[in-house]
Amino acid sequence: MDAQTGTCRCGAVTLTVTQPPFMTTACHCTGCRKMSSSAFSLTAMVPQDALEVEGETVRGGIGAPPLDHRFCPRCLTWLFTRIEGQEFVNIRPTMFDVPEWSRPYMETMTAEKLPWAQTPAEHAFPGFPDPDAYPALIAGFAARG
Template identity: 60%
Template structure:
């Protein structure tokens, strides 16, 4: 049976359908993620881009840079996903847009890596297995992907 998970923004105008399992999950404590998520950190599930279908219009928003494109619902302004220049094969989705009572989705919400912990609020803890003061070195990324896949 093929995987198919559907998530929606708060108002329901944008739907994400995912047909690929995440290749990595993360919590990020950078100032941008904290502000865009209005929370202590953002949660990300990285999925193969070909495994994501977007129904409805999305707009770019948030702090833009030459390497980051953040996409939002134009109506409710929910942060839907992020694409990173140079990593077009992967899309970072917000896993809490999906049914968080689903055990598979709960696993998507559990961060494997934790980034930008130098900016982490003092009371925050996560179950992440790999913790980085800033962002992981790109040289380490393939090993992190392999470790996540082996974890199952």
């Protein structure tokens, strides 16, 4: 994969991803809905070392550990989230010109989803998947191409 570059709405922060996502998700939790101002948030998961950030970011959202939500200080676009203890970062895929990164493979926190909210996700979980489920989910996502 060639490196992909995306920006916040105002262009003050540039994100470059050097590896493709290993999973895409839609999260229906109340917190993500409020931060995205939508029915769910979209995420593409990439290894931490695959993300390069150019420009200043600020912490936002509730952002209590273990979550580190990063935003552009100028336009306040939600850029990405790091989770303490994880080796991946959740990027907001709509900032990139790669439409398939925005198609969720799984959806999480469906116990909190709005009754009319629908996604094309192939897997759904009322909370977060059990950690033991991730290897099969990642392999399924990779096999999908």
